[in-house]
Amino acid sequence: xxxxxxxxxxxxxxxxxxxxxxxxxxxxxxxxxxxxxxxxxxxxxxxxxxxxxxxxxxxxxxxxxxxxxxxxxxxxxxxxxxxxxxxxxxxxxxxxxxxxxxxxxxxxxxxxxxxxxxxxxxxxxxxxxxxxxxxxxxxxxxxxxxxxxxxxxxxxxxxxxxxxxxxxxxxxxxxxxxxxxxxxxxxxxxxxxxxxxxxxxxxxxxxxxxxxxxxxxxxxxxxxxxxxxxxxxxxxxxxxxxxxxxxxxxxxxxxxxxxxxxxxxxxxxxxxxxxxxxxxxxxxxxxxxxxxxxxxxxxxxxxxxxxxxxxxxxxxxxxxxxxxxxxxxxxxxxxxxxxxxxxx
Amino acid sequence: xxxxxxxxxxxxxxxxxxxxxxxxxxxxxxxxxxxxxxxxxxxxxxxxxxxxxxxxxxxxxxxxxxxxxxxxxxxxxxxxxxxxxxxxxxxxxxxxxxxxxxxxxxxxxxxxxxxxxxxxxxxxxxxxxxxxx
Numbered sequence: 373x374x375x376x377x378x379x380x381x382x383x384x385x386x387x388x389x390x391x392x393x394x395x396x397x398x399x400x401x402x403x404x405x406x407x408x409x410x411x412x413x414x415x416x417x418x419x420x421x422x423x424x425x426x427x428x429x430x431x432x433x434x435x436x437x438x439x440x441x442x443x444x445x446x447x448x449x450x451x452x453x454x455x456x457x458x459x460x461x462x463x464x465x466x467x468x469x470x471x472x473x474x475x476x477x478x479x480x481x482x483x484x485x486x487x488x489x490x491x492x493x494x495x496x497x498x499x500x501x502x503x504x505x506x507x508x509x510x511x512x513x514x515x516x517x518x519x520x521x522x523x524x525x526x527x528x529x530x531x532x533x534x535x536x537x538x539x540x541x542x543x544x545x546x547x548x549x550x551x552x553x554x555x556x557x558x559x560x561x562x563x564x565x566x567x568x569x570x571x572x573x574x575x576x577x578x579x580x581x582x583x584x585x586x587x588x589x590x591x592x593x594x595x596x597x598x599x600x601x602x603x604x605x606x607x608x609x610x611x612x613x614x615x616x617x618x619x620x621x622x623x624x625x626x627x628x629x630x631x632x633x634x635x636x637x638x639x640x641x642x643x644x645x646x647x648x649x650x651x652x653x654x655x656x657x658x659x660x661x662x663x664x665x666x667x668x669x670x671x672x673x674x675x676x677x678x679x680x681x682x683x684x685x686x687x688x689x690x691x692x693x694x695x696x697x698x699x700x701x702x703x704x705x706x707x708x709x710x711x712x713x714x715x716x
Numbered sequence: 717x718x719x720x721x722x723x724x725x726x727x728x729x730x731x732x733x734x735x736x737x738x739x740x741x742x743x744x745x746x747x748x749x750x751x752x753x754x755x756x757x758x759x760x761x762x763x764x765x766x767x768x769x770x771x772x773x774x775x776x777x778x779x780x781x782x783x784x785x786x787x788x789x790x791x792x793x794x795x796x797x798x799x800x801x802x803x804x805x806x807x808x809x810x811x812x813x814x815x816x817x818x819x820x821x822x823x824x825x826x827x828x829x830x831x832x833x834x835x836x837x838x839x840x841x842x843x844x845x846x847x848x849x
Contacts, residue, residue: 660727665725666732666741669723670741670824671824673736674734684725691727692727
């Protein structure tokens with residue numbers, strides 16, 4: 373796997389027999405679906421993956437925010453081999469999941485199916501399942517047809533699968549927006565509602581570079597800190613409690629719904645902690661590394677269904693490596709203040 | 717010592733702790749980061765009190781009382797699994813010892829609870845007990 377990294381650190385007891393049987397059933401179904409799937413190569417965060425889509429309608433729902441990663445130069449074999457990390461998306465008949473809603477943990481984690489090399493998440497309404505098998509290097513993503521694709525799946529397609537497929541000792545998905553100019557960027561960290569998406573959209577419209585409005589992959593090559601694009605989507609509108617409290621803001625695809633393009637990678641030079649402050653002008657003030665970690669780590673880790681403990685260490689590494697500033701957002705939506713930080 | 721869903725890091729004298737089960741997170745300031753470090757190092761409250769009393773010119777019983785109360789807070793928040801023994805409040809000279817501060821943040825719990833979140837024990841639930849469907 374070119375640009376590949378070792379899989380996540382997984383240390384836990386092996387699966388119980390019933391869970392092992394379910395794992396084999398799912399992996400077998402995914403590999404069968406792969407044989408008739410449209411397969412494309414993706415290069416995301418400097419890593420090569422193959423994406424096999426066996427359901428056209430589901431693919432049409434998921435691909436808009438990912439299509440820019442399609443990489444034409446990587447050849448595919450007819451058979452999946454474990455040197456290639458695969459993400460297989462399919463639909464079709466699936467027996468009812470053998471667990472109950474009460475067996476699901478954070479982010480839909482299926483506790484009984486998350487041991488040894490396997491991690492699984494499922495929708496509580498049985499409309500989707502993601503099973504990551506580290507031995508086979510395959511993310512099995514089943515949807516109950518396009519109806520199983522949620523609004524947040526369209527904004528951040530296959531996010532949990534990509535978390536496992538891309539995770540490594542020096543790479544981590546983070547919850548934050550990344551914007552910049554001239555190849556240098558800042559990471560905007562904070563919980564939903566802090567102003568990340570609004571600021572990212574303002575930066576895009578002002579001609580700045582945008583890696584992402586909500587998620588990015590951060591890596592640490594040779595003492596540098598890089599933020600890589602995952603999705604070319606930006607959410608717009610006022611955040612409000614939607615169905616079950618979910619974030620139901622409208623998703624725009626950069627380059628299709630709004631002009632511009634997502635930037636693949638920026639070298640990070642600071643962490644900004646946005647908050648809506650009011651007033652005409654935005655301002656920045658120095659924040660401590662611990663404040664940066666508080667803004668970054670909980671909202672990142674609480675969205676990951678399984679915390680393989682190195683994640684916290686990587687986020688702390690990020691907070692130690694970069695200066696942090698509070699970004700007090702005014703009516704100018706932060707763009708002049710961000711330019712100021714980037715120019716410093 | 718720590719719950720299995722507790723992660724933590726210390727930066728610049730402040731410890732950030734996340735309880736991944738509850739969605740709450742914490743900052744330990746003042747002497748909190750040092751007490752946390754001593755706790756993880758296996759030091760008993762009595763040993764910590766003795767060492768810190770000498771270091772800060774403090775009354776050992778008073779400092780022991782502060783440490784016991786801090787450990788109680790950690791336990792009540794589900795951050796440590798060992799229940800600290802009850803200890804009486806003792807007033808006295810704390811010297812240069814800085815009182816530990818445990819700040820609790822619950823602002824992300826609503827986001828977390830938007831997902832189907834439960835405390836699922838690794839050894840419980842499916843497939844240990846198949847639900848009727």
